[in-house]
């Protein structure tokens with residue numbers, strides 16, 4: 001087993017919810033339960049540690065975004 005798995009900031013294609021995942025192929029959106037493929041269309045950023053990934057997620061959610 002490899003010790004380090006990259007943590008990805010991913011976006012659900014259906015409801016546009018942002019969340020973190022360490023999955024390499026698929027992740028399930030915890031808001032709408034849609035199963036999304038992990039790929040260029042869903043992965044926004046990738047990190048080696050959970051702390052950096054979480055900080056980026058918070059910033060993305062808080063940042064100048066689209067209306068709800």
Ligand SMILES: [Zn+2]
Pocket residue numbers: 012013014015016017029030031032033034
């Ligand atoms: Zn969703």
